[in-house]
Amino acid sequence: MSGILDTVNQRTQLVGQNRLELLTFRLIRKQRYGINVFKVKEVLQCPKLTSIPQLHRLVKGVAYIRGQTVSIIDMSLATGGSPIIDPENHFIIISEFNRSTQGFLVGSVERIINMRWESIMPPPEGTGSSNYLTAVTEIGGELVEILDVEKILNEISPVDERIRDDVLALKPVVTAGDEVRPNKVLVVDDSNVARKQVKRAVETIGYEVLLAYDGRDALNQLQALSQECDIYKELVLVISDIEMPEMDGYTLTTEIKKSSNLKNLHVVLHSSLSGVFNESMVKRVGADAFIPKFDPNELSAAVISAVTGQKS
Known part of the structure; x- marks a missing residue:
């Protein structure tokens, strides 16, 4: 895990070269997923979570991390799977999207892979507008799905689209x-x-x-x-x-x-x-x-x- 964190801290090297570093992870199924390392702040063993009233069904709880209260989203549940049980035996990916910080609860975190954007392809035709994929790629003969995190976050906390x-x-x-x-x-x-x-x-x-x-x-x-x-x-x-x-x-x-x-x-x-x-x-x-x-x-x-x- 320390190796992953070291690489995360060096993530700005590839900006502007049409390259990215993809942090791969799994939920509770065999399917492999990826997230751009640019959006990852750190990876942690999931701490003890606190439940508060009226949490969205996809939010497992909140955690106090680095002086900040962070919502922890169950990514398995968010993508249509079963909820992750016993979160403290799993990991959270702390990320920053759309001016907010949140944690993604995942089953396991694997490694960071350096890729070219040309190797990242749109989702296959026929997946429909309701799916949570924004792209796919192949690593070692295995399909890796890149999730549309903005779709998930918008379901939890819709953006006010009104213009003043x-x-x-x-x-x-x-x-x-x-x-x-x-x-x-x-x-x-x-x-x-x-x-x-x-x-x-x-x-x-x-x-x-x-x-x-x-x-x-x-x-x-x-x-x-x-x-x-x-x-x-x-x-x-x-x-x-x-x-x-x-x-x-x-x-x-x-x-x-x-x-x-x-x-x-x-x-x-x-x-x-x-x-x-x-x-x-x-x-x-x-x-x-x-x-x-x-x-x-x-x-x-x-x-x-x-x-x-x-x-x-």
Whole structure:
């Protein structure tokens, strides 16, 4: 376990190289799962849990860790399996998603594997919108499932998607004599929940949304659109997640900025990843802004700023 923790502490090395480190674990079934190490703060033997009134059914209890009260989510139960019995004989993965810290109760934690995003693939067709997979990969001849943690967290604590009136008021009033502005936004995210959240926010402030499921899909769409029309008259900006199958958001941004047909597109990176390294990586790849997930007001203000030509 100490070896895993040592590797977790070195996780920022692979940022921007279209690579990731995947922490693999199992629940109480034989199936193997993975989580991006960037989202892992530490791995611990599960401490004694405290039950409090009105906990969500997926929350096993709360623990006091490093001066913070952390909700511990039973990942087996959350993915449709049986609950994990005797949690103190199992492990928790402490992670940070969408500006909050939580613990994922798992059966066992295995090892960290260095991979390329090209080896991470979207879920197989036919798995349906109700599944908890965001991607799959193969390690040693064994299928590893990468869970859509944002979907699980949104079930436990749904995000308030309402946009404040003062943000809506920022959108410029269009009159008959005004120059026609681009009105489309490309939203790129491998999480079905995240795509829908961003889509609703962008449509609420009056813009048309195009959807892409990963960086490769987004780049293909952008290249095709640039061949069909003046892309700058159609597309106001790209909002992209960072960690995605096949091509991550940093690599997507790099490809956009080095393309003669796309380089002037406004790119906002929108991710549940956190940490100081984001600021330097945003500048290194040429993105115009970074917004942590998910605040509909921040996101809407960034879209409006891009449309009006103001700095976001």
